[in-house]
Amino acid sequence: MQRRRLFFQLGFFALFLLAPALNLLRFDLHEAQLWVLGQRWSLGIDAFRAGEISANQAAIQIFVRAFLPAIVLIVAFLGVAWKYGRLYCGWLCPHFTLVETLNTALHRACGKLSIWDKHRTRRAGVQPSARWWPVFFTLCAVFGFLWAITLLTYLLPPAEIWGGLFSGTLTPNQARFLGAGSLIFTLEFAFARHLFCRFGCAVGLFQSLVWMANPKGMVVAFDRDNARDCRTCTTATYPQGSACDNGCPMRLHPRNIKRMMFSCVQCGQCLDSCEETRTAQKSEPLLEWKVGADAVRETLRQRKAEREAAAVLERNV
Structure with a gap:
């Protein structure tokens, strides 16, 4: 990858x-x-000034040649971010x-x-x-x-x-x-x-905002039931452990909840590090991408774990 x-x-x-x-x-x-693409991109204003087209025709050309492409580009870009996060x-x-x-x-x-x-x-x-x-x-x-x-x-x-x-x-x-x-x-x-x-x-900020608003957006899911296996998580590249944390170029902690991964760029390096470790141990990776309904279940599981941790902390205090 x-x-x-x-x-x-x-x-x-x-x-x-x-x-x-x-x-x-x-x-x-x-x-x-x-x-644009080797061609002069005109809005038709010069033709309107020269009296070659009417005001209505000029308005239509401005909408078709300026506003419509911009709207399509922005919607498509944010649509990808809505589902996959900061993939760009x-x-x-x-x-x-x-x-x-x-x-x-x-x-x-x-x-x-x-x-x-x-x-x-x-x-x-x-x-x-x-x-x-x-x-x-x-x-x-x-x-x-x-x-x-x-x-x-x-x-x-x-x-x-x-x-x-x-x-x-x-x-x-x-x-x-x-x-x-x-x-x-x-x-x-x-x-x-x-x-x-x-x-x-x-560009990155708006991608993150759109992604955070979508509970079905792609997330890095962590198998918390086997979290104890992370104690022995080492790779040839990161022999000191915590390979997924050390492999993240944005210096995030991929096992964290989604709202703590606001600036995740979906590079997948944490997944590769986890897979390398687990392959050496002949077991399944603890990190994987989830999207759609699986991402919703992961988000709900994260919120439940967060509430439980807060309740334990409150009892201790």
Whole structure:
């Protein structure tokens, strides 16, 4: 599954970088022109000004060419999130692809997935080394610059931006945008990439809100009847135990209840870690995806367990 996910991530990342150059999607500020799939996307306003169409025809064209595609795209996107959660984040999002890449580099530098982590995450065959710090910060700077110049090519002709960069003929505004954007994105990648995914990204936030509102949405179900088996949960990658927790790139606890998994990106790494452990023990995995009626039953079971735990706590107090 992780190989398939990597294939989707790399493919969409390449599409994100190449879309402006191929005119698949960009808005040219010079011409005030939107390009979609290699074609100029017109709302018909120029034809109305020239008297070629009536006001009613212009209104219909604006609705059909602007509002209707936007509504269909948003409904389809949120429809996927309603059933599967932040599937876009874990399987396609270019930013999250960089998050995972930087996690790996930082882990080799200090044994942590974030500078702000209090404890190290041990991985077999990985011995933290200070020589990886320059690699980590160099990657942050390169990705920050790449992010800034790519976003600028969505607004101005890519040939103009890249040509101006190599020939040193960028305009002052273009240079300021690249400088400020590169700095901001570099700092974000280095110090706040997980925080951005959790709280700063509107795309991810709306996916999570829609998913949380659907009791039938796909969840990671945990077989609590065999929870004691987690004491011996180790894999070749995570020999210290808690493989599902240590394998989560968002640093969540997959065995937790749904409302504590708000920023889960459905990457499935926790499931793979659990399956690896249980396969070695010749038993069934304790974690699996549930959707539909099975997800509802899992949610009800989680709520029941939460109420029971609260009741025990209240009695002890």
